[in-house]
Amino acid sequence: MIHTQNTATQHGVIVAEEAPVRKGNGASYALQFPRPLHSGAEFTVIERRGSWLHIRLENGANGWIRQAFAALW
Known part of the structure; x- marks a missing residue:
């Protein structure tokens, strides 16, 4: 597994219709919120691990x- 951490603040927006938010970086982790995020929700990236983003709303x-x-900038 590749682990990288951004030193610059990176922002993003959900582009999928729905994006389930997990408690960890994998589909086997429990959902963090009862409902998924929807397209247009903006966030800040805390960390990246492989194809997963740790985000803050x-x-x-x-x-x-x-x-x-997501789309990032």
Whole structure:
């Protein structure tokens, strides 16, 4: 598994219709929130692990999503 950490702040937006947020960087982890994030939800990237992003929302909540569900800038 490749582990990288960004030193610059990176932001993103959900581009998938729905993006389930997990408690860890894998589909086997439990859901962090009862409902998925929807297209247009913006976030800050905390960390990357493989094809997973650890994200923080504006309200301070955080969790993991598949990178394929997001566009980054």
